[in-house]
Amino acid sequence: MTSKALMVNAAELLRRPGTERTIATTLTTAELGLSDQRFRPDDTVTANIRLESLSDGIVVLGSVDVPWQGTCRRCLRELSEHAVCEVDELYQSVVTNPNAFEIAGDQLDLIPMVRELALLDTPTAPLCRPDCAGLCSVCGTDLNELQCSCEAPAHGSPWDVLDQLKGRLDAN
Ligand SMILES: [Zn+2]
Ligand SMILES: [Zn+2]
Structure with a gap:
């Protein structure tokens, strides 16, 4: 099952620079494609994203809340936490900014970007707190x-x- 909520009609936004669009949605970690041991498949990811069209691209801003599980690497306590991923990305049809993602076709699929952020912001060897005594x-x-x-x-x-x-x- 895939989520359509993070699919945006980019052509429409690009036609009118200065247009804003907000997306507030939830999807499961499985729908986001998060499948390693840090994620329970039916946990809820919450996305609050704002898109703003420029003359040469679309800025995507906001935050995504991702629940994750783990074991403290020092005291072995079971952890059930949330990562809050800050989103600040640029999409362009013709990529001129080296940090921009390419818009392929009329639809902008935000899922791969959100998945990457979630994987980066979720620790693989977590601590229950920075000064855990172990x-x-x-x-x-x-x-x-x-x-x-x-x-x-x-x-x-x-x-x-x-x-x-x-x-x-x-x-x-
Ligand atoms: Zn600990
Ligand atoms: Zn002892």
């Missing part, structure tokens, strides 16, 4: 919740390294 490598305790009594691994603080470096520099 699991103790000795006993497996989740250090976000409990402090265990295992010996700390034998690495010093970053300051020790700096002191050593400084000592070496001073010696020269």
Whole structure:
């Protein structure tokens, strides 16, 4: 099944520069073609997109909300999150801007672009939070919740390294 909501009649927009068109739609991750383990096939992707025609192309702006699943790479917690992908793209019939996508025919299919953004903005090795403390490598305790009594691994603080470096520099 494919979604027609992200198909736009480009010819109509290009005929009148300055025309705006908004698309607010939902589709499933499967309809968007997201099929790896980060996505559940029936989850809902929400797209809010505005198109604006110029004399030589169509600007596509907006955001797309994509639900994803994963496992924190440090503490192994199951994650169920959303990526909000910012859309800011240019489509041209005759590509003069190196960053522009080509409009092939009269229809503009936004699905491949939205799919690419979703894949880029969804982490493959996520963290539950940037400072996740992870699991103790000795006993497996989740250090976000409990402090265990295992010996700390034998690495010093970053300051020790700096002191050593400084000592070496001073010696020269
Ligand atoms: Zn974590
Ligand atoms: Zn431990």
